[in-house]
Amino acid sequence: MKPVASSPGISRRVLLATLALLPAVSGTILPVPAPAQTATSSAVLPSWSDGATKRAILDFVRATVDRTSPSYVVPEERIAVFDQDGTLWVEHPMYTQVVYSLDRVPIVAAKNPKLGNREPFKKGLSGHREAIARLPMRELEKVFDATMTGMTVEEFNAEVRNWLETARHPRWNRPYTELAYQPMLELLRYLRDNAYKTYIVTGSGQDFTRVYAEKVYGISPEQVIGTADEIKYGYARDGKPFLTREPKLMLKDYGAGKPEGIHFMIGRRPYAAFGNSTGDRQMLEWTGAGAGARLKMLVLHDDAAREYAYGPAAGLPDTRVGTFTPALYDEAKKNGWTVISMKNDWKRIFTFD
Amino acid sequence: MKPVASSPGISRRVLLATLALLPAVSGTILPVPAPAQTATSSAVLPSWSDGATKRAILDFVRATVDRTSPSYVVPEERIAVFDQDGTLWVEHPMYTQVVYSLDRVPIVAAKNPKLGNREPFKKGLSGHREAIARLPMRELEKVFDATMTGMTVEEFNAEVRNWLETARHPRWNRPYTELAYQPMLELLRYLRDNAYKTYIVTGSGQDFTRVYAEKVYGISPEQVIGTADEIKYGYARDGKPFLTREPKLMLKDYGAGKPEGIHFMIGRRPYAAFGNSTGDRQMLEWTGAGAGARLKMLVLHDDAAREYAYGPAAGLPDTRVGTFTPALYDEAKKNGWTVISMKNDWKRIFTFD
Numbered sequence: 001m002k003p004v005a006s007s008p009g010i011s012r013r014v015l016l017a018t019l020a021l022l023p024a025v026s027g028t029i030l031p032v033p034a035p036a037q038t039a040t041s042s043a044v045l046p047s048w049s050d051g052a053t054k055r056a057i058l059d060f061v062r063a064t065v066d067r068t069s070p071s072y073v074v075p076e077e078r079i080a081v082f083d084q085d086g087t088l089w090v091e092h093p094m095y096t097q098v099v100y101s102l103d104r105v106p107i108v109a110a111k112n113p114k115l116g117n118r119e120p121f122k123k124g125l126s127g128h129r130e131a132i133a134r135l136p137m138r139e140l141e142k143v144f145d146a147t148m149t150g151m152t153v154e155e156f157n158a159e160v161r162n163w164l165e166t167a168r169h170p171r172w173n174r175p176y177t178e179l180a181y182q183p184m185l186e187l188l189r190y191l192r193d194n195a196y197k198t199y200i201v202t203g204s205g206q207d208f209t210r211v212y213a214e215k216v217y218g219i220s221p222e223q224v225i226g227t228a229d230e231i232k233y234g235y236a237r238d239g240k241p242f243l244t245r246e247p248k249l250m251l252k253d254y255g256a257g258k259p260e261g262i263h264f265m266i267g268r269r270p271y272a273a274f275g276n277s278t279g280d281r282q283m284l285e286w287t288g289a290g291a292g293a294r295l296k297m298l299v300l301h302d303d304a305a306r307e308y309a310y311g312p313a314a315g316l317p318d319t320r321v322g323t324f325t326p327a328l329y330d331e332a333k334k335n336g337w338t339v340i341s342m343k344n345d346w347k348r349i350f351t352f353d
Numbered sequence: 354m355k356p357v358a359s360s361p362g363i364s365r366r367v368l369l370a371t372l373a374l375l376p377a378v379s380g381t382i383l384p385v386p387a388p389a390q391t392a393t394s395s396a397v398l399p400s401w402s403d404g405a406t407k408r409a410i411l412d413f414v415r416a417t418v419d420r421t422s423p424s425y426v427v428p429e430e431r432i433a434v435f436d437q438d439g440t441l442w443v444e445h446p447m448y449t450q451v452v453y454s455l456d457r458v459p460i461v462a463a464k465n466p467k468l469g470n471r472e473p474f475k476k477g478l479s480g481h482r483e484a485i486a487r488l489p490m491r492e493l494e495k496v497f498d499a500t501m502t503g504m505t506v507e508e509f510n511a512e513v514r515n516w517l518e519t520a521r522h523p524r525w526n527r528p529y530t531e532l533a534y535q536p537m538l539e540l541l542r543y544l545r546d547n548a549y550k551t552y553i554v555t556g557s558g559q560d561f562t563r564v565y566a567e568k569v570y571g572i573s574p575e576q577v578i579g580t581a582d583e584i585k586y587g588y589a590r591d592g593k594p595f596l597t598r599e600p601k602l603m604l605k606d607y608g609a610g611k612p613e614g615i616h617f618m619i620g621r622r623p624y625a626a627f628g629n630s631t632g633d634r635q636m637l638e639w640t641g642a643g644a645g646a647r648l649k650m651l652v653l654h655d656d657a658a659r660e661y662a663y664g665p666a667a668g669l670p671d672t673r674v675g676t677f678t679p680a681l682y683d684e685a686k687k688n689g690w691t692v693i694s695m696k697n698d699w700k701r702i703f704t705f706d
Contacts, residue, residue: 076567076573153616197575206617206620207620210620214429220429221619221620221621222550222575222618222619222620222621224620228617230613231613231616231617232609232613233609233610233612233613233635233639240642241612241635241638241639241642243612243613243616243639250603250617256585256586257586259586259594259596260583260584260585260586260596263506263584263596264559264581264584264603265575265618266574266575267559267560267563267574267575267577268574268575282586282594285594286586286594286596289593289594
């Protein structure tokens, strides 16, 4: 559950307006525009502005799908991996899964009153979410364990499904499942139309994400890789078998855990990888170290008006995980990763826009 | 690496002729024949004899694929899981992966002479394979760790690939990859033709099996679930990232570990499950506990002439894992699992027959 160690309550609240800096900056990062052989018509990826970023996507797909291309990739090897929080949907002011876990605290405490008298649950019940979001990881994990383990996998799925129906994001007052980025939904579909298998590779919970991934992203449960708890097989009194979620981490799908999880779950190196933070660094490095054409992209949150602005211009210390740090920005520049400017590259942010 | 605890060297060598008992026995296990609405023509599953077993497969597929059926299953939920050793290919006289590991001992010892003076490697070098196959699991795991970890994932794949090209099965003097059962290859294809996703769920190594699964079974790496070592991300001196196989188990894909691994890797309950031993019991139970039509099948090795004969008539103690024990046989009978008689239900065993 390391992803949440980034303490969204601290770093993510720093919504610095990087807008002013952005145009100058992206000019140095974006690759030299390829000859305009590709029709960047609005029929494909309609929510993406014409320009170098969109062209990088179209060029990559053409290079790997066209049989006459030297970078042609056979369909069975076409793997594209996507971080979720901040890459496919909104991660501010807190990761959706952290919101879920905090919302579960009073429900769990009602069943187990002793729990409510102990920290960190006492804080969780007090309604001071910023305080709990600032807790060290070890304390936060207690909250995750108390709220997301100890039940059967079916019970967990039902609890998440119920929550998703009623929970609303504080800024848009809409279900979290409506806060996926429209341009990324188009990109997922475009890649799948070109025989790419699209995977989510998230620091958030694997089973949590699986509940809505098919509906929101068109991604089936077996193509969701995430931080995962151990699962235990057992029998009910009537002999019926069941699976229980255990308070023990099996896969920490964050940072180095992302390429490790990709190898474990897929067994192939991806050809395209999309992220937005230091937690995605190794996944993009691993993707980029493969031969042939590889697409590596980072979403830059530079649109305070339509979404949020945070990132490389903020001058945050490099040690902070879960953010688009200046060091990550330098690595992107050095390695030729494409930075997606939400402000400049996306015509629309949400489906409801 | 628990699967190998079954010590093939002991239990598997007991090749008892259960042939005489079989006809009487299978009559009590096989389900009451359904009305012959399905044309069991030889065009579908041509290596399967007409009869109740083949009919059970055809009826299941029709029930879950026909939109007008009350047991209709939407395509995205059509999951079928297959044990490998003894279910999809030959597991006698030793699991293929154990043979591989023993073949690697002299190569590893040549690079590290001290290793060769220590047990269990000394035994491994002596050529007494039965002796090493009889070792307790803790000792065998040392052999697996020494021969299958500590290298990059690419190095491991290359080593396995090279070995598969030259290694031969002692009985047929053919590459192990030719020892897949032709009727099961047809079944895999038939299920895929009906939009089922076919997965291998094996106690053998996940990465080991992935090397040949696409070529032999038409199953891509991401649909191979197996016993898996931890993988570690790191950097070479030139900064290039690599993944190393670590001597630490991540998933023990055997017994209860099979439904646990299925949940972890797929996140859905299968509709069809195929096995041949106590190591597959929980996987079949978990599949069978789901609602609607579910196909649960066990391959019975009752054909000493064309393959091997071992199983429920052998009177082996129930505690022995990795075999088709009398207790498993009773559970199959009680739960209505179909037992596939290799002798009676399969016209051909191998593609080269």
